[in-house]
Amino acid sequence: MTAEILSVGTELLLGDIINTNAAFIARELKQLGISAYFQTVVGDNKERLIAALNSAAARSDIIITTGGLGPTADDITKETAAEFLGLELTLDENLWNGIREGMLKRGRPVTENNKKQALLPNSGRFLHNANGTAPGVIMEKNGKTVILLPGPPFEMEAMFKNEVIPIIIQKTDTRFYSKTLRICGIGESQAEDMLKDVIETQTNPTIAPYAKSFEVHFRVTAASADAEAARKLAQPVIDKIYAVLGENIYGEDETTLEEAVISLLLKKKLTLACAESCTGGLIASRLVNVSGVSAVFMEGIVSYSNESKVTRLGVSPETIEKYGAVSKQTALEMAAGAARVLNCGVGLSVTGIAGAGATGLSVAATDAAESNIAGADIAKTAGRRGVPESDICAEDKADKQTGLVFIGIFVGGHVTAEEFHFTGSRNRIRGQSAQTALDLLRRKLLNGN
């Protein structure tokens, strides 16, 4: 069976967005054992969309489109695909009522345009959109299956996993078992090197590496006539990977690093306090995205200024004066201070120089402000606290030190800190810092602390 991916959207043709959807679907199809030989991108244009559907139908059994299902006039994928297959559209009253109620609940005005989303081609059926209003559609005619998915990746991906995979599995007689092992703290090439022998000797299951943001995933996929046989093929290889990579594997499948950390804290009955400078709430925000977090994480402090480090966390002004705000000593005192002040068993701190980012106010605006506001505050603080002016707001200085980050951990009455040198944009350095802090804490908790 062959499938092909047809991405619809003028913003793709203009290069305003990158086509991550095609890569996602391609990977999923490969895992399902479906061959896909073509990907096409067309704009929201009826004539060219029909031409693309024609070409696709001539060479593939399944056509999967993304984009153009929204309520606006330029969203024409469903109407055009129905016309291409010779199907009529009728309003699904149930769905329309649901959409309308949802919009009213959110205080959004309901316009006639929104009705488009509830139009269903006859003999087709809707695919549920767990993360948005535009439903997907599946239609079949003359042995061709056309599957229409929304464009926003987080809507499309959930719909593919929940709605499309079961449909495709029914169409094939091969069953797959796959498990993703999530690795943090070592790079992709290092992980691949460590697994070289395992990877090279395998054809079924296959082992595919995926580089993610600051981590690597390996997906092991076995194919067989039934699911249980596939699982039995995969298991010994999964065991081998665990034997080689050990605690570099933090979780499986959908488990996130923050979930792994919170699970360990729960198991050890420990509570966590965060003190974040350059990460500015990134760690707290990741933790809070785990439901059930309130058992181990109750509050965090974003200490972006030196004054905050001193008044909120009890870092000594002498430490900041002697070693600087971005130093091992400050990280140690921030971690211990956070645990003490917030009354938790574990304290995690980050202080570093993220540098100037792609996102930045114009220099003029920043300079004016620094002299008018922060300047005054700095003088006040420095006078009051004995903190030297030069160290204030070190995170905003883009210099040779950009990427220097210290991470401190207080646990079991002991406090340690490590130095890192990250590279890339401000955003990237902050992301790497948050990821590394969570991973360091995970390893500390694993190793008996």
Add this chain to the structure above:
Amino acid sequence: MTAEILSVGTELLLGDIINTNAAFIARELKQLGISAYFQTVVGDNKERLIAALNSAAARSDIIITTGGLGPTADDITKETAAEFLGLELTLDENLWNGIREGMLKRGRPVTENNKKQALLPNSGRFLHNANGTAPGVIMEKNGKTVILLPGPPFEMEAMFKNEVIPIIIQKTDTRFYSKTLRICGIGESQAEDMLKDVIETQTNPTIAPYAKSFEVHFRVTAASADAEAARKLAQPVIDKIYAVLGENIYGEDETTLEEAVISLLLKKKLTLACAESCTGGLIASRLVNVSGVSAVFMEGIVSYSNESKVTRLGVSPETIEKYGAVSKQTALEMAAGAARVLNCGVGLSVTGIAGAGATGLSVAATDAAESNIAGADIAKTAGRRGVPESDICAEDKADKQTGLVFIGIFVGGHVTAEEFHFTGSRNRIRGQSAQTALDLLRRKLLNGN
């Protein structure tokens, strides 16, 4: 003149890499005023590559390929494109000597395969590769131009800018001007509805809407014989959009919402304190991603538990008891408390019920923890603070109230709070809450506070 992009590479079809090259070239073509209506991806397969070249040549003047120019046997783009155009390949001795010397210098073994890179179709010419060994090629026949570029983005991008743009500019006489207006606080369909008259009467400039995460962008693009004339065509339409959408437009081009907020704070010489419950650091984290933020934002508090709201922000236990942690009254006290405790002119607070997320620990783990750890803490806190147990950790309760969020703002000595009902996953509700909080603050600051 029309162009199209043909990406060659089995790794693209398998989803192992994301096609950033197509987006890059598309953006560059748009800036050059070249229409590009199709993008295609095929694997390193001769038959399918010829089929794709055929389709492309039938509808476009310029075909730009990426990938498949390397030295290995599966790199077949140049050989196939030459065959497609009926051109013969001959070895360019100069180039071959250069490649060989370069490889010897870097200690790489020179194999017969490397000769492939020095083969030139007759009547074609090479494009210099500043960042790698595989040169590009440009060939013309029967009014069609075929441009072959290497696959690695940093090689391709440099070659496009240095070698391809001068060739394309010679072929066109249109210049473009475009501006993006960024809108927040109203939905895509509502914004389009408001702009209906402006959009429908326009052909040059065009107005294109883009739905982004919790915001909408409108791009106005004008074409003319020179860049200044294009700008003059666009300006009256941009002015009209400003007249219609007013303060719903928070910024232009690359400006982010957090930058818009920080700019206003700088202008008004105000400092900001954040108190985040369900957003858990998301707002602070967005603010800290703006370099220069230290002038207006120095610290934030993530008050996930009720105890933290009481001890850290000074919310009265009676307020939480009477109205609940997720209430307008608590939001008001959090905002005022944050400004007071952190000694800032402005306080921004968020408290809400984000619900259970896609990311969530297993129920068993959460329950165990709630009784073992949080349970104990809750009893302690409740006893100490008089806070009823039932309201503690309201954010972790996934019930009918999911999506209920209160946002409080303290500014100019006055504190206000608003109620919202968001929908979607835990992550989405948190994202909407952070976005809405920043937008509300922006509007407050704009309106003279």
